[in-house]
Amino acid sequence: MQEPTFLILTALAAGPQHGYGIMTDAGRISEGRVRLRAGTLYAALDRLRAEGLVETDREEVVDTRLRRYYRITAEGSARLEAEVRRLRSNAAAAARRLGLAGGPA
């Protein structure tokens, strides 16, 4: 799973969000390391919707602008969970080999 995808799904795992909300949340989750931009976000959302991992939650009009909220689907949650397990296992293996604290002895 690519990092933007992971960040989008993680952002939506907390609850439905609109596009700008996802962008700012992704920045927070990555501690400012990743700045998600509109082109990347909507290309990813387009794909994730096609794959059934996210869906539209609701639409609002704020200051004459359309705001669409997205939410993660059950399949999206399952995929994110699998990715978390994979990353955790990889990170644990790396920590073990490096003898870092937190890795199993």
Added chain:
Amino acid sequence: MSGKKAARRHAQLRMEYRQKRLERRYRRLLSLYPADHRREHAEEMVGVLLEAAGDGRRRFDLADAADLLAGAVRIRMRMLRTHLRDPRWPGNSMRDPRWADALAVASVAFPLLLVVAALAEMGLPQAAVSELTGQGPGVLSGGYLGMWPLTFGAPLTALLVLLRLRRIAGCAALLTAISLIVMAPELWGTYADPGLAVAVFLSAVAAGALFCSPGPARGLVLLRWWGAAVIAAGALIMAALTAGTVWPCCDWPSAPLAQAGAGLTSAFTVDISVGGSVGDDIAAMVVVGVLAVIALACLRAPVSRRVLMLLLVPAIPYVFILLGIFQDTSYIGNGLPPGDEYPLLLLYLPPVLLVILIVAVARIGRARRVPS
């Protein structure tokens, strides 16, 4: 006081102007996205982009612009991949069932006609016989492989058609057409060759028919037992051309028989079919006869008028070959300019115009059937 008010008003107007300009620029970039995506997301994306730009910063962000551009490319590539994976692609592009059926018939007939054209162009069967009999230039010598777009493209396309591999056959036909066009100056020395024109139009229309119709599976159903006749006709032409070599006819310049008996040769031979020096009058008549059988087989199909229109495309340059057969040993017996001065426009423009007309007619037909 009024000065401050005016300044505030001025600043507000300036900000609004900048915001509008920024929005215009983003919208211009969003026009690169597919129409469906724009309909669904453009307003939302403009909102997000302006929100991300913030009140304090109204400048056009180049990184955002590059990201939007990359996003448009990604979405278009994904759409293309989805489109290519669609099992109906590209057979769903001809929605008028009558034209789809006509093209299905053409998807069988044209590759077979292309094989006939290739055989006539190369004289390959004669070469095989001459190899066996010791007369003539022999098989695969004298540049038969030099005609490689036809040598390989035509039989490969026909084989794939008979295996009913529509899309792969379409690719083979398209590659044949492209390689004929690209290699013509090197292999034929000129584009002004009616045989070349026939082969180009046969392979191009075959590719179009294979891509835009249900393909050979449907075509063979429509042709009924005549479909078998078409295939038999292909075999017959091969036999006829092979038989041609045993007649005293060779006009290959290097053939010992031709050198020994030039008078006899000129009395019997004509430059026939599809540009090559194939054989004698009888072989030429057989070629024409077999082509007529194929045409008749196609005309027996339920969509005969449309098939006839399609057959006219390669038939136009073929007319000039027939003129050569019936009038003289060249294509230009009727006062037309000789050899490579043959008018290109006369060979290529009418068939191209006919193709445009057919596409226009098919689209009008479709529009009538689908009033939306």
